[in-house]
Amino acid sequence: MVLGSRTADRDLTLSCLGTDLNSTIHPRLEGQGLLVEAIKVLAIIWERLSALARQQAPLVKILVAGTSQVGKTSLVQSYVFNDFLDVSPTIGINFAQKVCLGEQGPLNLSIWDLSGEMRFKFLIPQFCSGAIGLVLVFDQARSDTLNASAEWLDFIGRYAHPFHSKAIVLVGAKSDLASRVPLHEINTFCTEHKIAAFIPCSAKTGANVHRVFESLTTIIQRTLPELSSSTFPHLAVS
């Protein structure tokens, strides 16, 4: 009796399990199909919203500057393509564009990545006009590059839009390598030059790369709340 009832109980359980499995596997498969469709729809919506954001977000021009070989182009490429690509030294200038979401919404960043080589320096003034933000890059693994940044700051200050001095982010590039620049020197540099933020980052690992541009976007928005596409039509890249 006892065995019989146990067998009966087990059969009952198995049949219940069977029923459960049957009734759960198929809806789950169906659910997966629906999930895939829902993801496709979301992807299309996301793409359309991004396109809309590109059209609607105010276009602002920012510069990326610093000594040669500190990692400026790698930083921009990592931000735009989410990849650490093999890049050549910049000849004069590179351009990139990306919508960046700041604290107060999106800005369409027109990113002008300047060569750090002395032989191209004579070209720089004409590229700076109308820029309202600056990503100033030095190489944490090369101690001389922080002081060299001061020269870049001074040089760009003569040609960029006066507003840019309020929207500067100092970037300590190659944070995946051992740092040779003490933090107190960086802090002193930021205080002396009234730099809004310092962010160590690595284009190689991707660490903090997005934070650099998101912080600059937010700083620009906080300092220029009236920013709208009509406010700076002259900043549009032709």
Ligand SMILES: Nc1nc2c(ncn2[C@@H]2O[C@H](COP(=O)(O)OP(=O)(O)OP(=O)(O)O)[C@@H](O)[C@H]2O)c(=O)[nH]1
């Ligand atoms: N380990 C490490 N190497 C990096 C990183 N970013 C750039 N590099 C390397 O540093 C070198 C210079 O990088 P670039 O991005 O060309 O530097 P740049 O400042 O644009 O140089 P110019 O265009 O000549 O002014 C390259 O060999 C890069 O691979 C990083 O985050 N980590």
Ligand SMILES: [Mg+2]
């Ligand atoms: Mg470069």
